[in-house]
Amino acid sequence: MIISVASGKGGTGKTTVAVNLALSLPNVQVLDCDVEEPNSHIFLKPKIEGTKPAHTLIPKVNYDSCDYCGKCASACEYNAIVVLPKRVMVFPELCHGCGLCSMVCPQDAISEDPREIGVIKKGKSGDGSIDLVYGVLNIGEVMATPLIDQVKEEIDPEKTVIIDVPPGTACPVIAAVQGSDYCILVTEPTPFGLYDLRLAVEVLRVLKIPFGVVINKAGIGDRKVYDYCEEEGIPILLEIAYDKMIARWYSEGVPFVDAMPEWKERFAGIIGIYRTTRLHKINTEERK
Ligand code: SF4
Numbered sequence: 001m002i003i004s005v006a007s008g009k010g011g012t013g014k015t016t017v018a019v020n021l022a023l024s025l026p027n028v029q030v031l032d033c034d035v036e037e038p039n040s041h042i043f044l045k046p047k048i049e050g051t052k053p054a055h056t057l058i059p060k061v062n063y064d065s066c067d068y069c070g071k072c073a074s075a076c077e078y079n080a081i082v083v084l085p086k087r088v089m090v091f092p093e094l095c096h097g098c099g100l101c102s103m104v105c106p107q108d109a110i111s112e113d114p115r116e117i118g119v120i121k122k123g124k125s126g127d128g129s130i131d132l133v134y135g136v137l138n139i140g141e142v143m144a145t146p147l148i149d150q151v152k153e154e155i156d157p158e159k160t161v162i163i164d165v166p167p168g169t170a171c172p173v174i175a176a177v178q179g180s181d182y183c184i185l186v187t188e189p190t191p192f193g194l195y196d197l198r199l200a201v202e203v204l205r206v207l208k209i210p211f212g213v214v215i216n217k218a219g220i221g222d223r224k225v226y227d228y229c230e231e232e233g234i235p236i237l238l239e240i241a242y243d244k245m246i247a248r249w250y251s252e253g254v255p256f257v258d259a260m261p262e263w264k265e266r267f268a269g270i271i272g273i274y275r276t277t278r279l280h281k282i283n284t285e286e287r288k
């Protein structure tokens, strides 16, 4: 089972939910795909067992074969390759490494060179109970998606996989969340929280991934997130009240289920809600 934990904006408590959920379930692997700012390791304190570089491929032109026809530039959706009268320019920071330019080149003049974009680290949490894989994007690097794809290649199908998704609703989010059995959307009960929640819901509906909402910092703001969830038939999986102690443990890198173990049952209950919803859906569909 793959569960992703996402939020329409940063700072809502997405990593808090991912880590505390992981600590509440047996046989878990955490993939931190928030590669621009991975934080799960701060709470899980892994012993790192391996680090490997992550690459993307960028085109390299053989000028002995190139006739400057321009087909590579026309094919590139990202304007990452430009053909001038006697020169082909590649912009590595725009290149998604899709390989299309080399496929369309009639002269077979394009080969691909690896370009390092970050690293992937693997380890086990301090007590050895959780496998952790996380990507770290190089500073200044913008190509998060290929690194996220490579982190996801490490998925262990024998485990319950929890994916910490980057914040927002852009391409890296889609790369991280795709293939999930369920997505937990973390939000705050504020107008900003509601705005970003709506965007995230739209994305998940397009991707056809079932989802529910965890409301963090419950008690601040207003009731509009609750009203929205009710109107849209979105299950509220858990509420985490705004609590100075939780904020303090967070700032000290302590997952709050370690300090308040009674919360483990509540987090584990999220999976129960998912299974019941799924069973209900299957039963309802079978009856049709
Ligand atoms: S498609 Fe191939 S031959 Fe044409 S400009 Fe690009 S690299 Fe050169």
Ligand code: SF4
Pocket (backbone or CB within 6 Å): 057, 058, 059, 075, 076, 077, 078, 079, 080, 081, 094, 095, 096, 097, 098, 099, 100, 101, 102
């Ligand atoms: S690999 Fe893809 S993104 Fe990069 S230059 Fe070629 S077509 Fe454009």
